[in-house]
Amino acid sequence: MPPGWPGRRPGHIVILTGAGISRESGLDTFRDAGGIWDRVRIEDVATPQAFARDPARVHAFYNARRAQLPGVQPNAAHLALARLERAFAGDVLLVTQNVDDLHERAGSTRLLRMHGALNRARCTVCHATPAWTGPTETDTPCPACGRAALRPDVVWFGEMPLHMDEIERALARCDLFVSIGTSGTVYPAAGFVTIAGERAETLELNLEPSDVSSRFDACRTGPATLLVPALVDELLGG
Ligand SMILES: [Zn+2]
Structure with a gap:
């Protein structure tokens, strides 16, 4: 004890x-002084509304986060x-x-x-959560159902x-x-x-x-x- x-x-x-x-x-941390949320606005990349408005930007933001993972231990x-x-x-x-x-x-x-997890994607149609290491784009097909309906498998502000x-x-x-x-x-x-x-x-x-x-x-x-x-x-x- x-x-x-x-x-x-x-x-x-x-x-x-x-x-x-x-x-x-x-x-890179999110909330610290000098962290990600000092450089990027949450409402531009980390809400369901941001994804509806500009999915390519949201994909790019999380692609950059995911790309950092192999470089850290x-x-x-x-x-x-x-x-x-x-x-x-x-x-x-x-x-x-x-x-x-x-x-x-x-x-x-x-x-x-x-x-959620940077190293997974989530399909908004069939709800599959495939393991993911590379980038996702707006036209990337879901490996389970084939629809171009992937999002990052991370919980955004305003989500449970x-x-x-x-x-x-x-x-x-x-x-x-x-x-x-x-x-x-x-x-x-x-x-x-x-x-x-x-x-x-x-x-x-x-x-x-x-x-x-x-x-x-x-x-x-x-x-x-x-x-x-x-x-x-x-x-x-x-
Ligand atoms: Zn799917």
Whole structure:
């Protein structure tokens, strides 16, 4: 158990990750100062209305994001969470707000991607979600139905995040909730600590305290590549 955690040894852990865990891999983040949303307007590329108005621009924006993925690697924090999943005697569910594929490439399999995935496309006609590595264009045919109806498989502003029922069930029964590298201010994820906190111990790991640190039982500050491996060592070795 982490020191200073007098509660019971956790059997069910839910871990939420955000941009802060992928920043040290060198990916452009969205919300940070100097991040993508400082350079591109959300309403031009990341809403259903933007896609209806100018689908070619939206495809181009996400093609550029997808093209970054092969140039970055999972870091020590991603790898530590995969190690936790493999070695922990209880149940670990990883929930990520990130659309990159670094958790998967690190080896995590119990993973829910609530904002979708850059490395998938989604067909707006047949709802297939084929794995995708190259660009998509307005005339790219869906591999399943053949219609030129693909969109990025990412959740846009104004759309409902994915897997919410499963996430909320896991939060309600977990006994440790850890939030890593998220601002904690964007709903619905901002409410996870409240749901979990009914019965679980809650821990925030962040580069600096977030606006919602006070809602957690404990907060540790520092780089994810240092804090996450240390926490995993505690959970596996304690
Ligand atoms: Zn289709």
